[in-house]
Amino acid sequence: MDTPLIITIGREYGSGGHEIGSLVASKLGIDFYDKQLITLAAEKSGLSHDYIEQNEQRAKSSFIQNLAASTAYANGFFSTQYLPLSEAIFISQAQVIRDIAAKGPAVIVGRCSDYILAGRPNTINVFIHAPIEVRVARIMKLKNIDEAAAMKLISTSDKERGNHYFRYTDRKWGKAQNYDISVNSALLGIDRTVDMLISLAQIEELHVEND
C-alpha cells in the first residue's frame, strides 16, 4: 500500500498507552511520537517547548486572547501568531502530525491525532484504557507516590485530556465509535496487548473505514 501505516493511540492516564505505543513502534521498526511532538510543534510555531508542554492540554483562553484572535480573523490574518496561544499550539501540532503521516509509518500518541488524520487510509486508531485500581497501582509505582496523589494525577489528567479532545474535535474522548479498536490493557497485560496490535498492523489488506 502506498500510504504509510499510522497507528494513533489515545490513552487514559496510567493505562500504559505510552509504553504500548512505544513497544509497538520499536517492534514494527517504525517511528514513535509522543512528547517529541511538543518539540516539533515548538519549532514550527516559534513558541517555547516549555510553554507548549505546560499549556497544550490546558485551554484557558483569556478574553484578551480571544478578542485579539477575533480581530485578527476579521482582518484576514490566519497566521498562528494572531490566534489564542492554545489554538496556535493545536494548529502547530496538527501540522506536525500531518507532516509525520506524509513522511513514513509511525505510532503517534495523543494530541487528537485520530481526529487530525480522519479519513486517511491505512490508519488504525487505538484507545487504551484500564480499570482505575490498575492505573492507580501503575502510577504509584512509576512516580513513587501514594494512592491519593496517584488518584489525583489520574483524575486531573483524564479531565484535561477529555476536555482538550472535546474542545478540538467536538467528540467524546473514549467513545468506542471514535476508534478502530479500544482495549482494556489489564485484560491481556502490556506485552500481549502489544502483540495483538502488531498482528492487526501486519494484516496487509487491512481496510480501514474512517469517519
Add this chain to the structure above:
Amino acid sequence: MDTPLIITIGREYGSGGHEIGSLVASKLGIDFYDKQLITLAAEKSGLSHDYIEQNEQRAKSSFIQNLAASTAYANGFFSTQYLPLSEAIFISQAQVIRDIAAKGPAVIVGRCSDYILAGRPNTINVFIHAPIEVRVARIMKLKNIDEAAAMKLISTSDKERGNHYFRYTDRKWGKAQNYDISVNSALLGIDRTVDMLISLAQIEELHVEND
C-alpha cells in the same frame, strides 16, 4: 480455570455483532444466546415471548405501573409480578444470564450482560461498532430495504439500546471503558474480527479486571 468463559457482546445495530458472536461461539464450540434469552426470560417470568420481544428495550413504565410497583415495594413484595413490566423483563433476563454463566462457557449478546456479570472472573466484555455507511449498506442488504429505511432502523434501534443500557446500568452505552475490547468490525471485516476474538479467548492465563 474453574469459572467457565463468558464473552458478552454489546453491538451497534448493523455492525455485525450478532454474526460475530454466533461465529465465535460455534468456532469455540460453546453456547450462543441472543434472541433465545427472550424465550428463556419468558419461561422464567411468566410473561409471553411476544410481549418481551416487543417491550424488552422500550422501557415506558406507565404511572399506574409505577404506582403499583411502589405500593408492592412498600408492602414488602419483591416478586417480579409486582414490578413494572419493563423491570420484570430486565430482572428475568438478568436471572437467566446469571444461570447461563453459572452453567458453562457461552457467548451472550446484548441485554446489559456485561453489567449483569460485572466482577465475574473469566468474562470478556466486547463492543462491536462500525461506521454508519457500512452499517447502512449491511442492513439494506440483509433486510432488502432502501437507504432511508435502513438509516431509520439503525437510528431507532441504537437509541433504544443506548437508553435501555443507561436506564439499567447508569453507564454510557458504547463508552470504551465499559468493555474489555471494542472493535470497528469494518477494520478487519467479520471473519478476521472473529479470529481476533477467538485468539483472545484462547489465552489461558487471561486475567480479566472487571469494574
